[in-house]
Amino acid sequence: MLKQCEGSHAVAEAVALSRPEVICAYPISPQTHIVEGLGEMVKAGDIKNCEYINVESEFAAMSVAIGSSAAGARTYTATASQGLLFMVEAVYNASGLGLPIVMTVANRAIGAPINIWNDHSDSMSQRDCGWIQIFAETNQEAADLHIQAFKLAEELSLPVMVCMDGFILTHAYERVDIPTQEQVDKFLPPYSPRQVLDPAAPVSIGAMVGPEAFSEVRYLAHAKQMQALELIPKIASEFQEIFGRDSGGLVRPYMLEDAETVVIALGSVLGTIKDTIDEMRADGISIGVLGINSFRPFPVSAIRRALSHAKRIVVLEKSLAVGIGGIVATDVRMALDGLDKRIYTVVAGLGGRNITRSSLHRVFRMAMHDQLEALHFLDLEWSIVNKELDRERTTRRSGPIAENILRDLGQTKSNVG
């Protein structure tokens, strides 16, 4: 059914339709509306046979999820940013134990300085945690991916993180086609666990493993993610058959055939990039974009295939590996190992900074003419940076950076005003 609704609401409905049995919630912006919505649905009896638990921290949220999943219940939680970091030990534990928990990450920056706005630093910090990580481009896709995520998680017995841009998607009102219960039931069978805490057949889960088998356990985790590379497209096509929509998959090419310059990105910014590319194409520029839907597992072959004709690649990412540069770009580089292509990293949209079409036009054109630096920070305000660097050079007790910068900004503003 078509609905004009908030992204968070669409996700809550999709989760509800997936018949979760245990939901644990701890609030953090911009995830709050999702768990609030689900709480209401459980209370109202719209989700049957489901326990909704208000826990005391994200660490507890993931821990409760571990317990309920290991005891055979379909389990969901959601978080973002500081919350994701607060639960990290349990995040690794969930994947190490092979528990098919589904979690939304409403992508948000990580402090300090504390910042509630969108970028991908939070989920990128967990790129090696063993969870499958899929990114939504639109609210429709966010809703669809959650339904797919339960299926994917349970088939592999691995947890899945559905990443959606905080505020940009979670708080945006868009038209979303909310599936029917019949459709979802047809697509998603009841959870049948591979391992379960059951007095009728006692097992020990989470035993200690030493050097004699630890590598093998880790390799198996990797092997499962490699299986996901096959399963993700398969599930997407099953989804399309039932729901009549193309959602999910590994990568999403747009205007790629014959494109000399290819932009790579994840999440909602793909929309702005596509608009920019439409305009550039109209000007006769050979450019396209490849959206990465599955970040973990990283679809190395699919990317390599999709980029075979490209001359240069611009990886535009909302994250920064401090001290080296790009995170996605590093993976893309690995996927293109041995191929002769220029790869540019553009770090953009950190802490919610707008990524505008005009800025994109500018960097894409610079890249086309191979005039872009290897690592470029989109719309970086150099005057702010230089002022602080200068202060630190000249003053020993230069003070807290964030405060300094805000003061500088205030001055700039008052100078202008």
Next chain:
Amino acid sequence: MGHQDVKFYQTGTFTVGNRLLPPEQRSVQSEIERTNSLNCGHRACQGCGEALGARYAIDAAMRATNNQLVAVNATGCLEVFSTPYPETSWQIPWIHSLFGNAAAVATGVAAAAKVRARKAGQQLPEVRVIAQGGDGGTTDIGFGCLSGMFERNDDVLYICYDNQAYMNTGVQRSSATPPAARTATTMPVGEHPGNDWGQGKNVPLIAMAHGIPYVATASVSDLRDLEYKVKKAMSMRGARYIHIFVPCPLGWGSASHDTIKLARLAKETGLFPVFEAEYGEVTNVSKIRQKQPVEAYLRLQRRFAHLFGKKPQVELIARFQAMADQNIHKFGLLGNDKAVVGFPDSEHK
């Protein structure tokens, strides 16, 4: 087989044989059908109080739940010595997740059991959940999750095996370590040897302050009392807490054969009050049978050796005695005294 009726003086002693007792009074451990939930072959040290405590408690809980039990274990000695890859000593469904989250994982297991029961049209889940951990996993790193589980009154029995330090990592101080005790991080050097005075956390009292249905302390020296408390806890729903005193020969520097003796002395000195509380109020205490001086307890442990030696630290020993006497007063451990601690709660959860 029939049983012999016992005279009163026999049941009141520690020596009474099980075969003399009516079946309902016999300990679970004495029965052939006991489940051996924590089976032999584990790697605990000789005389490990924690192994004993866990075995007693879980077998009793298995009996009380008709074997419908799941256990969640925090990281620590019990977890490590019971599941050396590729073996396990556990004869029950058991999960170890992390050091600090056992209470929360147990909440999850209980929630799943609840959903399963509801789907099967049952009012209450048949499968019951125990979370267990050491003092470090309970009073320190797992405390947030524990308090959350209490506060929500989740249907979990949490058992803390208190050996008064982080044993698994090599005997470091926890918030359950007694004052003056030598641990690897509170060495008997300097002007104030051993663990500092005036610190530490009384988790049974804090548990009571949550107003949960049941809190009890127990000791490996009193098997019947321990089993009774586990059984009672399993007959109730909601958040329950049992704190079991479990001497650790390795960490305390005590003889393996003194584990039970030490546990008994801890109770008989008043250093470890053994009691029960419901909804924040003390309902029952195990009275001291024959009051012992703290010295009798301290002297058997090398972790307190620096209090004795050539120049005994009489002042510190007296301070210990004062601690014990304060417990005796607070919990009414002698004669007809009544407990004066508690958190009366007019509105039960």
